[in-house]
Amino acid sequence: NAGVMQNPRHLVRRRGQEARLRCSPMKGHSHVYWYRQLPEEGLKFMVYLQKENIIDESGMPKERFSAEFPKEGPSILRIQQVVRGDSAAYFCASSDSVGETQYFGPGTRLLVL
Amino acid sequence: GNSVTQMEGPVTLSEEAFLTINCTYTATGYPSLFWYVQYPGEGLQLLLKATKADDKGSNKGFEATYRKETTSFHLEKGSVQVSDSAVYFCALSGRNSGGSNYKLTFGKGTLLTVNP
Numbered sequence: 001n002a003g004v005m006q007n008p009r010h011l012v013r014r015r016g017q018e019a020r021l022r023c024s025p026m027k028g029h030s031h032v033y034w035y036r037q038l039p040e041e042g043l044k045f046m047v048y049l050q051k052e053n054i055i056d057e058s059g060m061p062k063e064r065f066s067a068e069f070p071k072e073g074p075s076i077l078r079i080q081q082v083v084r085g086d087s088a089a090y091f092c093a094s095s096d097s098v099g100e101t102q103y104f105g106p107g108t109r110l111l112v113l
Numbered sequence: 114g115n116s117v118t119q120m121e122g123p124v125t126l127s128e129e130a131f132l133t134i135n136c137t138y139t140a141t142g143y144p145s146l147f148w149y150v151q152y153p154g155e156g157l158q159l160l161l162k163a164t165k166a167d168d169k170g171s172n173k174g175f176e177a178t179y180r181k182e183t184t185s186f187h188l189e190k191g192s193v194q195v196s197d198s199a200v201y202f203c204a205l206s207g208r209n210s211g212g213s214n215y216k217l218t219f220g221k222g223t224l225l226t227v228n229p
Contacts, residue, residue, distance in 0.1 A: 004156075033215065042117070042202060042219030043157070056216070091156055099206070099214040104149070106156040 002027065004094050004105035005074075012111045019079040019086070021108045025094030032075045033102060034067060037089040049075060082112045115140045119203045119220035126193055126227050134188040134223045136177075136203035144205040146170075146179050146186040147217070151200045160188075160201070193227045200224050 005024040013019050025032050030051055035043040046059040049069035057067065064082075069075040079086055089109045093102035120135040138144065145164045149157040161170030166181035175190045186203060203220040 006156075031215070033217075035217070035219075040221070042204075042221045043217070044219075045216045048215055059216075093217075095215075101147075101159060101162065102215075102217060103159065104157040 004029075004092055004103055006090075006092050006105035006108050008108060009106060010109050010111070012113065013082050014113050015083055016081050019082050019110055019112075021077040021079075021090050021092075021110070023075040023077070023092030023094075023105060025075070025092075026096075026103055029094035029096050029103075031095045031098055032069050033093045033095075034075075034077050035091045035093065037091060037107070039088070043091060046077075079110075082110075084112050086110060087112045115144070115205060115207050115216075115218040117203050117205055117218055117220040119201075120223055121221070123224040123226060126225070128195055128227055128229050129192045130227075132188070132190040132193045132197075132225070134201055134203075134225070136186045136188065136220060138184050138186065138203075138205050140184075140205055140207055140218075142207055144207050145214075146177070147204045147206070148175070148177055148186070148188050149202045149204060149219075151202065151222070153199070157202065193225070195227045195229050198225055198227045 032049045034046040037043045047067045048056040064080045066078045089107045091107045093104045095102045116139045147162045148160040150160045161172040163170040163179035169178045177188045200222045202222045204217045
């Protein structure tokens with residue numbers, strides 16, 4: 001009964017490179033949420049997706065960030081041309097329907113050098 | 114907009130001491146309230162939740178009561194253990210007509226250290 005899975009757990013990138021973060025929701029869950037945790041801050045909502053649809057991306061930076069949740073496979077959060085300020089922990093959560101309890105993955109800790 | 118304010122840490126206690134971590138919120142509508150716990154190097158785990166006024170959430174000896182009149186959801190435990198050392202986050206999800214009831218709004222977290 002696997003929980004939410006994220007990989008990689010740790011990712012190091014140099015400025016200007018691309019970061020690709022993956023999230024597999026809990027079995028049976030079709031709603032995925034991404035949150036970002038900056039150092040010594042709480043988590044901030046980024047985006048909410050259902051299969052093949054972005055429902056709400058109001059928390060995503062306007063440039064360089066994108067997310068998808070294809071019909072098959074994990075959800076992907078993509079950060080192009082990373083900058084040092086992108087260094088953070090990125091958490092994915094899933095739920096079995098909208099408004100229900102969200103279960104979190106272990107997070108991907110991104111470090112931009 | 115929605116916001117959560119929780120007591121700043123760090124909090125350091127001796128084993129078997131009583132724990133309170135304060136949490137107050139501002140929200141439109143009727144939010145659900147949560148406490149999540151984050152152990153070192155791990156993701157967030159749901160500790161307890163309450164979905165309406167006067168509900169008490171409880172789990173693993175922790176309790177919190179949804180107080181609408183004081184807009185609070187304070188976390189308590191009667192006797193902490195070393196294994197309770199972690200960061201605790203208070204959170205809410207809004208629930209109002211036509212609004213987004215899926216966005217969790219988090220407090221900044223409170224680091225708890227329990228010494229033997």
